Amino acid sequence: MNxxxxxxxYLIFLGDVTELTYAKTGAGLAQWRPDACAGQLSLVKPxxxxxxxxxNVEQAIAxxxxxxxxxxxxxxxxxxxSWLDTLIEAAEAGLxxxxxxxxxxxxxxRLAAAAQxxxxxxxxxxxxPAGLPVASxxxxxxxxxxxxxxDCAVGKKYTALALxxxxxxxxxxxxxxxxxxxxxxxxxxxxxxxxVVSDFLSGAAELLSPDNSPEHWDIIEGQGAIIHPxxxxxxxxxxxxxxPDAFVVCHEAxxxxxxxxxxxxxxxxxxxxxxxxxxxxxxxxxIRCVGVSVNTSALAPDTRATYLQNLERQLGLPCVxxxxxxxxxxxxxxxxxxxxEPVE
Amino acid sequence: MNxxxxxxxYLIFLGDVTELTYAKTGAGLAQWRPDACAGQLSLVKPxxxxxxxxxNVEQAIAxxxxxxxxxxxxxxxxxxxSWLDTLIEAAEAGLxxxxxxxxxxxxxxRLAAAAQxxxxxxxxxxxxPAGLPVASxxxxxxxxxxxxxxDCAVGKKYTALALxxxxxxxxxxxxxxxxxxxxxxxxxxxxxxxxVVSDFLSGAAELLSPDNSPEHWDIIEGQGAIIHPxxxxxxxxxxxxxxPDAFVVCHEAxxxxxxxxxxxxxxxxxxxxxxxxxxxxxxxxxIRCVGVSVNTSALAPDTRATYLQNLERQLGLPCVxxxxxxxxxxxxxxxxxxxxEPVE
Numbered sequence: 001m002n003x004x005x006x007x008x009x010y011l012i013f014l015g016d017v018t019e020l021t022y023a024k025t026g027a028g029l030a031q032w033r034p035d036a037c038a039g040q041l042s043l044v045k046p047x048x049x050x051x052x053x054x055x056n057v058e059q060a061i062a063x064x065x066x067x068x069x070x071x072x073x074x075x076x077x078x079x080x081x082s083w084l085d086t087l088i089e090a091a092e093a094g095l096x097x098x099x100x101x102x103x104x105x106x107x108x109x110r111l112a113a114a115a116q117x118x119x120x121x122x123x124x125x126x127x128x129p130a131g132l133p134v135a136s137x138x139x140x141x142x143x144x145x146x147x148x149x150x151d152c153a154v155g156k157k158y159t160a161l162a163l164x165x166x167x168x169x170x171x172x173x174x175x176x177x178x179x180x181x182x183x184x185x186x187x188x189x190x191x192x193x194x195x196v197v198s199d200f201l202s203g204a205a206e207l208l209s210p211d212n213s214p215e216h217w218d219i220i221e222g223q224g225a226i227i228h229p230x231x232x233x234x235x236x237x238x239x240x241x242x243x244p245d246a247f248v249v250c251h252e253a254x255x256x257x258x259x260x261x262x263x264x265x266x267x268x269x270x271x272x273x274x275x276x277x278x279x280x281x282x283x284x285x286x287i288r289c290v291g292v293s294v295n296t297s298a299l300a301p302d303t304r305a306t307y308l309q310n311l312e313r314q315l316g317l318p319c320v321x322x323x324x325x326x327x328x329x330x331x332x333x334x335x336x337x338x339x340x341e342p343v344e
Numbered sequence: 345m346n347x348x349x350x351x352x353x354y355l356i357f358l359g360d361v362t363e364l365t366y367a368k369t370g371a372g373l374a375q376w377r378p379d380a381c382a383g384q385l386s387l388v389k390p391x392x393x394x395x396x397x398x399x400n401v402e403q404a405i406a407x408x409x410x411x412x413x414x415x416x417x418x419x420x421x422x423x424x425x426s427w428l429d430t431l432i433e434a435a436e437a438g439l440x441x442x443x444x445x446x447x448x449x450x451x452x453x454r455l456a457a458a459a460q461x462x463x464x465x466x467x468x469x470x471x472x473p474a475g476l477p478v479a480s481x482x483x484x485x486x487x488x489x490x491x492x493x494x495d496c497a498v499g500k501k502y503t504a505l506a507l508x509x510x511x512x513x514x515x516x517x518x519x520x521x522x523x524x525x526x527x528x529x530x531x532x533x534x535x536x537x538x539x540v541v542s543d544f545l546s547g548a549a550e551l552l553s554p555d556n557s558p559e560h561w562d563i564i565e566g567q568g569a570i571i572h573p574x575x576x577x578x579x580x581x582x583x584x585x586x587x588p589d590a591f592v593v594c595h596e597a598x599x600x601x602x603x604x605x606x607x608x609x610x611x612x613x614x615x616x617x618x619x620x621x622x623x624x625x626x627x628x629x630x631i632r633c634v635g636v637s638v639n640t641s642a643l644a645p646d647t648r649a650t651y652l653q654n655l656e657r658q659l660g661l662p663c664v665x666x667x668x669x670x671x672x673x674x675x676x677x678x679x680x681x682x683x684x685e686p687v688e
Contacts, residue, residue, distance in 0.1 A: 137573030137605055194543040198578045201542050227626050229481030232584050234542045237577030282571050
């Protein structure tokens with residue numbers, strides 16, 4: 001399969017970072033994949049605590065770790081000199097080195113030499129796999145749900161992970177399908193859709209959620225927003241290739257304009273639904289919205305319940321903050337076929 | 345400017361090809377850019393006649409030719425051994441070598457060495473320029489028209505070239521903006537949109553038709569079709585970044601299904617118009633359809649007039665075969681602001 005695939009279990013490398021806000025990838029891995037995280041490696045004391053055992057490279061080898069994952073952001077995507085000795089030690093010992101930064105691991109000659117010697121892989125999860133196909137448009141077996149957004153960074157990955165976890169908890173057969181670098185690290189596989197050449201975008205999306213058993217759900221991490229002035233095409237390509245049966249709209253309460261584009265107002269959730277259905281119908285006529293996932297952290301505690309109730313009344317769909325209400329209402333709507341039509 | 349730019353005038357290289365159908369690029373150049381074509385070079389006698397003077401490399405140098413353009417298709421995108429001596433001779437003499445094939449010129453070591461020695465460029469027009477930006481979504485000055493399609497290969501490039509020629513004939517200020525390899529060769533510059541990484545697709549489209557004087561028209565070559573199962577995202581990215589004021593729908597009469605996707609029916613022209621307006625409004629609320637360009641070659645001569653009349657009645661827009669009626673009716677609709685609204 002032409003998707004990036006990581007080798008578990010993982011050693012989460014935290015470098016010299018001491019603030020959680022610069023270690024979102026590592027924290028996401030510890031939260032969503034505790035089973036796959038063998039330990040953490042910090043270069044400073046006291047380092048960050050992700051709740052994992054501290055472990056050096058030697059201990060990681062003894063614990064059969066497969067990959068060292070760089071769990072922190074790097075300035076300008078370049079690996080700091082002070083990290084390099086440890087990364088080289090890990091590569092020499094045969095651990096895959098995994099990075100989500102813009103800079104390529106392979107471009108560091110010492111690291112590249114160490115990996116070549118041991119046979120370890122240098123995996124840049126922002127680099128799409130080679131040989132991606134053109135989309136076929138053919139219907140695939142199994143069921144699919146895609147998270148879509150009113151904008152970037154509104155909880156599409158989080159919502160997909162929460163939906164996947166809820167389905168698994170309910171004893172259903174499901175996979176999380178990652179379409180961005182952090183999602184790929186959490187999932188252990190996936191395709192960074194925004195880095196795929198345009199001609200192969202929908203083909204990559206088809207590959208991401210292949211044929212499966214009839215009752216199986218692929219929960220696909222969305223990208224961008226269908227109305228986004230820069231990334232709309234990525235959202236459309238992912239939507240057309242995913243052929244979702246269902247989708248959930250993700251939104252951040254209080255956001256009024258596209259983040260970084262202060263002159264471009266967001267469109268209403270109802271319009272996102274209509275546009276998503278219009279495009280999604282091209283490859284799956286049965287597509288339907290099954291809920292709205294809202295980050296309500298910007299709302300005062302006494303207004304958030306009213307906000308979600310008003311939204312539910314407007315749209316006729318379950319509207320939840322996944323961190324507070326959880327996603328059970330959406331799962332119920334997903335499993336139940338009789339969904340009210342959206343109303344403006 | 346981050347667009348591919350070719351150095352005229354051109355020597356059209358025809359290799360050992362003797363059938364016009366395998367020399368579409370060369371024929372397109374001779375038809376649309378006779379001013380830029382200094383001559384043709386065939387390796388066989390009698391070779392193809394594009395109506396250009398026969399010229400060897402030495403004569404081309406004497407005629408101040410800037411680029412040798414490979415005007416023929418290659419099998420699998422690989423340069424045949426029998427062509428190589430001539431291409432190397434041209435590169436050694438300082439001519440840029442231009443190819444639209446999938447294989448990269450740079451991958452041929454002898455050709456690469458020859459070019460490096462003389463300073464000639466090896467230009468693969470399928471390879472997008474480096475450093476493309478993310479779209480800004482900002483409105484640009486000047487006016488823009490985009491050709492869109494009901495499918496691939498329905499005359500989007502031809503129609504754009506015909507509209508550009510008609511505007512120039514009418515004494516108006518206009519540029520043809522190429523978004524695919526053959527268009528880039530004809531225009532001498534452009535960006536191959538389908539090869540651009542998804543994140544930068546709309547940014548590349550913005551770059552393709554930069555700020556211009558208020559009455560200037562950019563006539564932008566479209567790609568794919570907004571409803572295409574594989575290439576829809578390319579069409580959407582180009583549409584959003586182009587911010588067109590006007591668009592023309594291109595169609596081939598008699599085509600019932602997506603070419604190469606026999607199970608996927610085409611949608612009606614009226615639906616293409618509505619979908620294009622819905623997406624185009626996101627970056628230019630004033631977008632409007634100004635006509636339909638139909639390839640009627642598959643229709644019997646006595647039915648084509650009726651076909652176009654029925655279409656005009658349905659859509660309330662000028663509907664022409666650009667090879668037969670020309671595009672003057674569309675130009676009139678473009679210049680005249682009061683366009684009837686499309687009716688289903």
